[in-house]
Amino acid sequence: MKLHIYKVGPGHPPKEFQFKPGQSGNPRGRPIGRKSMHAIIREEMNRTIIVKEGKEISEISVKQALGRLWVNEALKGNIKVAKILIQFMPNETEGEFAF
Template sequence: MSKASNRGDKPSSKKPERNYEVGYAKPPAERKFKPGRSGNPAGRPRGSKNRIKDSDLTSIVLGEAQRSIKINDGGRSIKLSVGRAVVRAICINALKGNVHAQRRATELMHAAQREQDRIERENLSEFMEYKI
């Protein structure tokens, strides 16, 4: 027995031959996907996965790091950026004796010192070039 489709089509007058019983996970032959055809022809095109470009990811990370949040500090609420709050939490955990936090805090301090020295050398060389 052929049923009318949901689109309001009339049932076909010809009854297709069925080699098997129609039931759960066994659709009628006329309703099966045709070989080589997608079940969702208007779906997502191949190769267009939900990927974030590196430049987009960088801007997302920097945007989150600069976002302002409220934290409790000694019974009062203060506003800090997320990046500053993370560095603060690492330093507090380092002071409490967390070895991993101590190592990370030391790495952050060395990296910050190297960057500051690089900027000072760059500024000094620009000043010297200007002076000459």
């Protein structure tokens, strides 16, 4: 008969302190109503802001404002931003932007 010796150490708690079958390591879970970082960023990107271009004032989304900023930077000669914009170019078959 071969004995299996369980090594106790970092990431290997003693058997009596391990979770029992069906027992969760996080019994209360994530609080209800708490948003993930992805949800917060998506919400902020869709938020509208007021932008003034010359004498014209318009209300646009943060996503659209960032798009304008990137296009303007690319037109000024920023190659890194131009490469990023090329990746977001519309797919000719779908007519949609990649993001």
